[in-house]
Amino acid sequence: MDTPRLPVPIGEAARRCGVATSTLRYYEERALVSPSRRSGGRRWYGQEDLRRIVVVQLAQRLAESLDAWIARGVPGSVPGSGLASGLMDAHDETGGTRRGPRSAGDEPPFRPEPPLGAEPPFGSEPPFGSEPASFEGAAHRSAQSPQLPSAARLAELRRRYGRAELVESEIPGDPLVLFHTWLADALAEGVPEPNAMVVATVGVDGLPSARTVLLKGLDERGFVFYTNYGSAKAADLDAHPNAALVFPWHAMERQVRVTGSAGRVTREESAAYFASRPLESRLGAWASPQSQVVADRESLDRAYAETAERFAVTEDVPIPDFWGGYRVRPEVVEFWQGRHGRMHDRIRYRRTEGTERTGERWIVERLAP
Template sequence: MRNEYAEEKTLSWDDLAADWHTQFDRWFHDAVAAGLPEPNAMVVGTADADGRPSGRTVLLKGYDPAGFVFFTNYASRKGGDLAANPYASLVFPWFGMQRQVVVTGRVDRLDRAETEAYFASRPRGSQLGAWASTQSSVVADRSVLEERYRAVQRRFADVEPVPAPPHWGGLRVRPDAVEFWQGRPDRMHDRLRYRLAAPGEWVTERLAP
């Protein structure tokens, strides 16, 4: 089958939307239409109070002009990092299209109503798992996790809906820069970036590949 994304693509000023949110929406829908696996998967990079970095892949659960939203255990490693150093980077690695989007910005917690609304939409098994797992902590073996899960099943056997754990919730990355990277031959890639130069004032600029 012929893959249209095997052909050379470009990214020029004429291609670029007026704002980063519209441009991301275009590329995200391109990734979905292309059938890429998990187009909402993103690598979240954080750093602790000492500047030691860590990264992991999580799923984007929403985006709007205010930023990018995902959910996690606030007591996890990334949660601890963000409590100490509330800035993160996101990378959307759309390899099949020779594209990536790189975001940097401050991270804020969602209000509790937003977290509870999203938690209520999750499958019951995922809801129970959020209670059972002390994410990022050391456990002796798999049986410890399984017993915790069974205990949570018993605890909430007659509870509907399962409430959101107090240690679990949403995070919004509020961008100060969003870069759109389009692969091209000979490593002469296109890199166009929206950058927040002042409150409410965005500039666009081309970066060397």
């Protein structure tokens, strides 16, 4: 690609840094970046200006995460207290009225802590297993209420399912068609991260591991996600090229499980996807030696800042050799729909070779819940 010589006009500067031109004008208003002006008052951004834009973005990103941290009530609340409220939100007493579906937007991610001394509302316990923090107030709270939810409380957490049914007579012959319908339903419902899936792999030592990734491509060849080829999951998949996927769509009372062989996608496919990612994600891919032990948070932030600086003046942030996609070719796909009395619907599709005449097709079976 042709690299335009610096300095560059505002549109080009915005494109290179992955921001809107209005953002650059705002940075100028706030005296954060001061491009030179020439003929007709047009702004021209030099190498130093581009570097400053990336640094300002980085500073903004760090400030945002700090704001989020403060908004969670730190210090003064038990870190991670959102987990307990999330668990309690799912609670629906047997025989009680089921809550209607909520959209993703109206679900508060964290429930505020009660004022010290006040009776904590039901469901506001700190998360299971959290250590009492050493700040003032922790001892006071523990005198009022136990730090751990009692075993009985956890045992009471349950939901009655029953919003839909899955019947053989109404399902397509191809599991991917049904998958697309369910994914569309999850999107329409506002399920957060509807394309998030848990990927389970087998390590060289034979031990399993699982983690969440984002589904970024799907066609008849399979389910695609992107990751660092130096990561633990990549080492697993390179040694044992099989994976299991789980889409946990709890809000839909649905789950989809997939198992199949896994292999790397082509470099062209990975490069095309990488190029579509926002600048900050591309920089993150370069800066993070995924799954390696690092000294501390600061060293990661430093690596990100150095990466941002390194790429600030180049035409683009290319795909690293150590980054790309895997595709899981489904052999078995199981659809689960929650039903009353734990008598759920489970429909499993198994791929068969078929005959030369019939070609490849899917066997559909119902499984006991």
